[in-house]
Amino acid sequence: MIAPAGGVDGIAAALFANGLVLRGGFNFTLGDAPPPGQSGAPAKSMLLVGQVGAASWPHFLRWREKQSRTIANPLDTWSREVIGAVAETFSARAVSPSDKPYLPFQQWAMRAEGLKPSPLGILMHPHYGLWHAYRGALLFEQELPLQALETPLHLCDACVEKPCLKSCPVDAYSAQGFAYQSCLAHVRGANGGPCRSGGCLDRNACPYGTAYRYPPEVQAFHMAAFAGL
Template sequence: MDYAALSQIIRVQHLGIFGGFHPRPEDCAPEGTGTLLLLGPDEPGFWAHVTSEPEFADGKPDPMDRWSRRVIGHLACDLGAKAQFPFGGPPYAPFIRWAGRTGRAWVSPVSILVHDTAGLMLSYRGALALTEQIDLPEPPPPPCETCAKPCLTACPVNALTSDGYDTDTCHRYLDTAPGTACMTRGCDVRRACPVSQSYDRLPEQSAFHMRSFHP
């Protein structure tokens, strides 16, 4: 099965291929992997789709992760692949390393990963480890090379900078009245990215992730 056919199968679940690569031994992919594909929300439409699924109606914790396990697990079974997830550890699968290997995610000016289509709204829901080595599209150039980099000045408390992510400062700000905007619409820095703005992720989804980060 080729890349285009796989993309169509995966898109039925409102997921997209966020990059892939042919693993080397040092990549710590499952043994026998010929191609590793990273999956993320396919926008627009992901949030309406996923929140209509059973995991978001049963009142149990972690609906997004449980949905990801079920859906990507079924995809893996159908494709004769192995499913991998960025949660559920330790130990954790090395998704940040894998992201860099795809050539479609880079360290942004504010030190977190930026993706060619999701921008700073990047979220991996899982990965498929295929036994076949399929041909992959040529990766695009990093978007930050031609960007004015509004992310560098977007954080009101300088929690996200080129020096790294000061999560303590971020959490303190989110507890204040001005921090409510980040909690309900998503991180100011992530929203400032021009690629993020073209990704069509709904504020409701960003608010869900913010509540997970800052309960």
């Protein structure tokens, strides 16, 4: 967890004003190969930025109303603008999960928050379930005061029924992994309406974090982006 001290509080407040939250962080160690920070020198610490539930959605919609409808990947663009402005204010470098070459956001998240993947590949959070995401990270060229992480309970270990593996009509998720092409074809096809309008049936079947479940319009937005619709 992040220690509530100094500039970290200010960063959290600046992000919260846009519906985003700090999701943990860590200081890089000698065994790491950290990406460059703001000046190009190796970063010494990293803070993850993400969303919890749909808290950021109204902020994104207000921004989108003022933008061209032809913007590709509008949510990524909005996230970059918000996190980039915070980074500039606090002398950090902002990076995004869509940056190329890709940065190890999944590994960073597991290290920063102690989370493990669910059977769907999404990291399972002990409070938010599957209803959270990472929108970017802030890289600093100085170490930050961060508290030692307590390993959270992995809820999937206690879930015997695994409804997340039983609800998809084309069995997109299994022990063999994610059948991307089968999922894509179904979502785009004549029988994919429930997935297009209400989101992934497997994800929605998870019993954890339901208070943070994305509303149907948010899930439809993400499904349209996934399917290229």
